[in-house]
Amino acid sequence: xxxxxxxxxxxxxxxxxxxxxxxxxxxxxxxxxxxxxxxxxxxxxxxxxxxxxxxxxxxxxxxxxxxxxxxxxxxxxxxxxxxxxxxxxxxxxxxxxxxxxxxxxxxxxxxxxxxxxxxxxxxxxxxxxxxxxxxxxxxxxxxxxxxxxxxxxxxxxxxxxxxxxxxxxxxxxxxxxxxxxxxxxxxxxxxxxxxxxxxxxxxxxxxxxxxxxxxxxxxxxxxxxxxxxxxxxxxxxxxxxxxxxxxxxxxxxxxxxxxxxxxxxxxxxxxxxxxxxxxxxxxxxxxxxxxxxxxxxxxxxxxxxxxxxxxxxxxxxxxxxxxxxxxxxxxx
Amino acid sequence: xxxxxxxxxxxxxxxxxxxxxxxxxxxxxxxxxxxxxxxxxxxxxxxxxxxxxxxxxxxxxxxxxxxxxxxxxxxxxxxxxxxxxxxxxxxxxxxxxxxxxxxxxxxxxxxxxxxxxxxxxxxxxxxxxxxxxxxxxxxxxxxxxxxxxxxxxxxxxxxxxxxxxxxxxxxxxxxxxxxxxxxxxxxxxxxxxxxxxxxxxxxxxxxxxxxxxxxxxxxxxxxxxxxxxxxxxxxxxxxxxxxxxxxxxxxxxxxxxxxxxxxxxxxxxxxxxxxxxxxxxxxxxxxxxxxxxxxxxxxxxxxxxxxxxxxxxxxxxxxxxxxxxxxxxxxx
Numbered sequence: 001x002x003x004x005x006x007x008x009x010x011x012x013x014x015x016x017x018x019x020x021x022x023x024x025x026x027x028x029x030x031x032x033x034x035x036x037x038x039x040x041x042x043x044x045x046x047x048x049x050x051x052x053x054x055x056x057x058x059x060x061x062x063x064x065x066x067x068x069x070x071x072x073x074x075x076x077x078x079x080x081x082x083x084x085x086x087x088x089x090x091x092x093x094x095x096x097x098x099x100x101x102x103x104x105x106x107x108x109x110x111x112x113x114x115x116x117x118x119x120x121x122x123x124x125x126x127x128x129x130x131x132x133x134x135x136x137x138x139x140x141x142x143x144x145x146x147x148x149x150x151x152x153x154x155x156x157x158x159x160x161x162x163x164x165x166x167x168x169x170x171x172x173x174x175x176x177x178x179x180x181x182x183x184x185x186x187x188x189x190x191x192x193x194x195x196x197x198x199x200x201x202x203x204x205x206x207x208x209x210x211x212x213x214x215x216x217x218x219x220x221x222x223x224x225x226x227x228x229x230x231x232x233x234x235x236x237x238x239x240x241x242x243x244x245x246x247x248x249x250x251x252x253x254x255x256x257x258x259x260x261x262x263x264x265x266x267x268x269x270x271x272x273x274x275x276x277x278x279x280x281x282x283x284x285x286x287x288x289x290x291x292x293x294x295x296x297x298x299x300x301x302x303x304x305x306x307x308x309x310x311x312x313x314x315x316x317x318x319x320x321x322x323x324x325x326x327x328x329x330x331x332x
Numbered sequence: 333x334x335x336x337x338x339x340x341x342x343x344x345x346x347x348x349x350x351x352x353x354x355x356x357x358x359x360x361x362x363x364x365x366x367x368x369x370x371x372x373x374x375x376x377x378x379x380x381x382x383x384x385x386x387x388x389x390x391x392x393x394x395x396x397x398x399x400x401x402x403x404x405x406x407x408x409x410x411x412x413x414x415x416x417x418x419x420x421x422x423x424x425x426x427x428x429x430x431x432x433x434x435x436x437x438x439x440x441x442x443x444x445x446x447x448x449x450x451x452x453x454x455x456x457x458x459x460x461x462x463x464x465x466x467x468x469x470x471x472x473x474x475x476x477x478x479x480x481x482x483x484x485x486x487x488x489x490x491x492x493x494x495x496x497x498x499x500x501x502x503x504x505x506x507x508x509x510x511x512x513x514x515x516x517x518x519x520x521x522x523x524x525x526x527x528x529x530x531x532x533x534x535x536x537x538x539x540x541x542x543x544x545x546x547x548x549x550x551x552x553x554x555x556x557x558x559x560x561x562x563x564x565x566x567x568x569x570x571x572x573x574x575x576x577x578x579x580x581x582x583x584x585x586x587x588x589x590x591x592x593x594x595x596x597x598x599x600x601x602x603x604x605x606x607x608x609x610x611x612x613x614x615x616x617x618x619x620x621x622x623x624x625x626x627x628x629x630x631x632x633x634x635x636x637x638x639x640x641x642x643x644x645x646x647x648x649x650x651x652x653x654x655x656x657x658x659x660x661x662x663x664x
Binding site: 051057058059220223224227236237242243244245248254255256257258259260261262263264265266267268269270271272273274275278 | 391552
């Protein structure tokens with residue numbers, strides 16, 4: 001059969017554009033024993049993918065030129081030569097951006113769509129939810145008296161991180177990129193305060209005013225000047241969970257800024273870079289907890305769903321312009 | 333009786349000079365019950381004192397203008413109205429820069445000069461030794477396969493930190509400010525490699541060559557460009573113990589440099605600022621271990637001793653020019 005795939009045509013310098021992606025028609029072979037044929041249903045777009053477009057050492061290897069982009073995909077089994085899967089099963093995997101694909105039974109696992117909608121497994125019960133959980137619980141180690149600041153607060157990870165901190169009893173301040181997003185985190189997700197970094201002239205002062213007792217935990221998704229402003233408000237023994245640096249992903253020169261080590265030193269601050277894979281052995285426990293919170297209504301979830309396989313590159317580029325509230329996925 | 337003291341005349345901008353200090357004669361009152369009269373013997377000069385000369389929030393409060401500088405002092409009891417101390421006792425305290433001083437029995441404790449020379453209690457068995465111990469053991473958490481880099485390697489803390497890492501079986505590379513210091517760390521203190529940052533043109537490359545398996549632990553005493561060079565060589569899951577930033581203490585503007593968070597993030601690095609006081613409850617255990625290593629010869633110790641109370645300001649300023657190898661103290 002013929003299907004379509006999206007490959008990396010060339011590596012971007014700075015902000016990627018649609019021209020970095022090429023749509024191709026390919027012919028799929030016959031499926032073999034132990035394989036299944038899948039039709040993609042939900043495709044995840046995530047900020048970390050920008051890093052994989054570079055040819056640089058990082059926690060995940062670079063995308064290869066002229067090969068399909070890969071990411072989290074929820075798909076439906078349309079044909080099976082595996083004893084583990086039957087037609088109609090809904091599965092999750094780290095899969096190529098193809099409309100139809102043949103994969104080994106080893107590269108996917110079944111998800112239970114009676115527990116949560118299929119798309120949730122790319123968000124609250126998937127990588128972004130787990131990332132928020134481990135950053136807050138294992139690095140932040142929140143106490144009920146703590147003040148927590150979340151940058152990228154209206155993003156897939158930030159919304160969950162802020163709510164988990166609220167569940168722990170903390171005062172939670174979010175930083176986001178529009179008045180609408182600030183309204184959402186305050187009114188729909190229970191944050192105690194919000195800052196629109198695009199209109200706020202003095203973020204450092206705004207953080208200080210919203211955090212009269214200083215900042216104990218900073219969950220950082222964005223880096224750059226927003227982080228400078230938060231870091232200058234950190235308390236003695238504060239914890240910084242370094243989750244993302246989206247404001248810097250498209251910079252073409254090595255980004256420069258105030259040196260932070262003197263501040264970290266004089267205030268005995270812990271800063272920990274992390275990726276969710278570091279906590280793989282604790283995934284089941286975390287998914288269980290996230291599921292319980294979601295079911296009981298303590299944890300609310302929102303998605304931005306874009307429709308159409310051909311919209312995948314546009315959706316990914318949209319992340320860097322803050323087009324999403326909550327997790328962004330593409331439904332086919 | 334009349335004695336002499338050294339007060340902070342005005343706060344320095346940038347590098348301090350002798351004019352920031354004033355020598356004064358003062359009259360001491362009669363000593364009261366619960367007090368002792370001390371004669372200073374060894375006075376500690378330490379890089380952190382530069383921070384206390386500023387009027388800025390930090391882990392220890394600013395020195396007050398026209399009040400004596402304070403620091404670690406080993407002194408001899410010359411008169412006692414305390415039941416805890418008798419004439420001739422050798423004591424340690426956080427005390428003013430006075431030749432003779434009246435202090436409460438609560439502000440000092442006795443040291444055992446039969447176990448180690450009195451000056452050691454300002455160094456290997458005191459604040460610098462403990463700082464090295466906790467930075468390496470509690471933040472670095474060394475494994476025998478680790479590569480450890482120490483900046484300020486020939487300083488009071490660095491020499492001990494490097495040796496403790498060697499005791500743990502690590503490969504240890506030191507960065508110091510002269511060929512002589514590099515020779516000392518290699519030949520006398522067993523470091524595996526050394527870099528003279530003043531003559532080495534490409535520190536990043538030099539670190540890479542001496543650390544072919546990358547850097548697992550960075551014990552940072554200096555900050556600035558030397559740290560940039562080390563940080564770019566960090567391994568996945570590396571640990572950075574932020575102990576000092578001496579290269580920045582005298583900068584008059586907020587220092588600027590490459591943003592480090594992207595590197596910490598993509599390599600899941602832990603960076604922890606600390607001061608020795610954070611580990612106060614574990615001092616006895618650490619002093620015991622340091623004492624054992626010193627006694628068994630596993631841990632060598634060197635001091636730079638300057639003579640004369642009037643040399644105290646000069647000795648302190650000398651730290652910022654790298655005049656010391658190992659711990660610098662002033663003997664009166």
